[in-house]
Amino acid sequence: MAAILITNIKQLVNVREQWQVLRGKELAQLPCISNAYLLIEDDTIVSYGTMEQLASANEAVPTEIIDATGKLVLPTWCDSHTHLVFAASRENEFIDKLKGLSYAEIAARGGGILNSARKLNEVTEDELFNLAWKRLDELMRLGTGAIEIKSGYGLTVPGELKMLRVIKKLRGSAKVTIKATFLGAHTYPVEYKDDHAAYIDLIINEMLPVIGREQLADYIDVFCETGFFSPAETEMICKAGMQYGLKPKIHANQLNLSGGVQTGVALGAVSVDHLETMDEGAIKTLAGSSTIGTLLPTAAFFLRMPFQPARALIDAGCAIALASDFNPGSSPSGNMNLVVNMSCIQMKMLPEEAINAATLNGAWAMECADQLGSISVGKKANLIITKPVPSLAYLPYAFGSNLIEQVIIGGERL
Numbered sequence: 001m002a003a004i005l006i007t008n009i010k011q012l013v014n015v016r017e018q019w020q021v022l023r024g025k026e027l028a029q030l031p032c033i034s035n036a037y038l039l040i041e042d043d044t045i046v047s048y049g050t051m052e053q054l055a056s057a058n059e060a061v062p063t064e065i066i067d068a069t070g071k072l073v074l075p076t077w078c079d080s081h082t083h084l085v086f087a088a089s090r091e092n093e094f095i096d097k098l099k100g101l102s103y104a105e106i107a108a109r110g111g112g113i114l115n116s117a118r119k120l121n122e123v124t125e126d127e128l129f130n131l132a133w134k135r136l137d138e139l140m141r142l143g144t145g146a147i148e149i150k151s152g153y154g155l156t157v158p159g160e161l162k163m164l165r166v167i168k169k170l171r172g173s174a175k176v177t178i179k180a181t182f183l184g185a186h187t188y189p190v191e192y193k194d195d196h197a198a199y200i201d202l203i204i205n206e207m208l209p210v211i212g213r214e215q216l217a218d219y220i221d222v223f224c225e226t227g228f229f230s231p232a233e234t235e236m237i238c239k240a241g242m243q244y245g246l247k248p249k250i251h252a253n254q255l256n257l258s259g260g261v262q263t264g265v266a267l268g269a270v271s272v273d274h275l276e277t278m279d280e281g282a283i284k285t286l287a288g289s290s291t292i293g294t295l296l297p298t299a300a301f302f303l304r305m306p307f308q309p310a311r312a313l314i315d316a317g318c319a320i321a322l323a324s325d326f327n328p329g330s331s332p333s334g335n336m337n338l339v340v341n342m343s344c345i346q347m348k349m350l351p352e353e354a355i356n357a358a359t360l361n362g363a364w365a366m367e368c369a370d371q372l373g374s375i376s377v378g379k380k381a382n383l384i385i386t387k388p389v390p391s392l393a394y395l396p397y398a399f400g401s402n403l404i405e406q407v408i409i410g411g412e413r414l
């Protein structure tokens with residue numbers, strides 16, 4: 001049995017023997033142990049405590065000792081909203097936007113999600129897998145230890161199934177925990193522009209039965225937005241997915257007060273994600289529900305939109321998670337360290353709130369909090385060891401620096 005002992009940890013962060021989804025004021029409580037040790041056996045956390053407790057503990061003889069003097073140890077990031085599988089980047093559209101074209105003008109030229117869909121339908125499953133594998137490897141080295149990945153750039157039966165099969169293959173090969181979400185309802189393909197019912201029929205009667213049979217997804221997602229899918233369409237598609245055991249996680253209130261939050265909450269969605277555009281009613285509805293609000297600040301940043309109203313959501317008592325929304329159109333970065341930086345700098349989240357939202361609440365938003373999201377005996381040894389830092393607050397403060405020295409996934413150093 002391989003045992004790794006990490007000693008002299010300046011601060012062991014997010015230590016919990018009981019865990020629940022954190023809402024409102026609870027987000028600011030981040031339990032830590034100073035001058036700590038942590039013992040891993042195989043892929044599991046087996047004990048931790050202060051260095052004084054280690055001296056009197058009768059721990060197994062480790063095969064390896066890591067001295068973490070001056071360093072922090074955290075659970076890895078749990079990124080609960082990404083579009084990691086895509087065929088090509090879209091920096092040409094980025095340049096068009098810099099030159100003044102609007103999102104709508106770019107879409108009208110065949111850009112946006114439809115551009116990604118065209119490219120995705122041209123590449124093979126193997127090519128798509130290799131591209132996604134490289135991105136996932138980069139994210140793991142940036143501290144991501146669990147990730148949700150959506151389809152939604154296929155928009156055809158073979159394209160959507162190809163994406164979901166790639167995600168399934170990633171799940172079978174990668175050491176990180178992966179959850180799959182079916183997002184066939186990302187936009188309407190051009191040929192269904194004037195016949196929404198026919199595309200919804202394709203999703204419900206052609207895509208979902210295969211997805212159910214091959215167990216290709218855990219969740220169903222819909223882009224509930226003006227000009228995309230209405231609340232009624234969202235409800236119909238989610239209910240069809242629920243018949244196959246897929247739970248809803250919804251793109252809600254990104255560009256408009258779309259009714260996505262209310263629709264998601266009424267469906268008992270695991271999460272409603274984006275939330276750039278919120279009013280009092282949407283905040284109140286979310287606060288009164290068990291649905292998690294997942295904020296995607298790098299998407300707001302990249303699209304130069306107002307940031308999500310994190311403080312109002314927390315003050316209202318909502319459960320908040322943070323995720324990267326990694327995708328080629330609105331967030332071409334899956335760096336969760338940057339997400340945490342930006343949440344503090346632009347949304348005024350406290351470092352403790354941001355770390356809880358990017359770890360434990362992210363795990364809840366992927367329904368893997370029994371395994372990940374905190375330092376707890378019995379949970380998976382997915383850990384970040386930082387470089388020497390003056391304090392916890394230094395992590396969101398020193399944006400732009402890579403402060404990660406080592407990532408451990410499933411008890412193995414990367």
Ligand SMILES: N=CN[C@@H](CCC(=O)O)C(=O)O
Pocket residue numbers: 112113116223251254299325327328329330331
């Ligand atoms: N908003 C919808 N979907 C993605 C962006 C998709 C794209 O532009 O490729 C998002 O979450 O931001």
Ligand SMILES: [Zn+2]
Pocket residue numbers: 081082083251325327
């Ligand atoms: Zn998204």
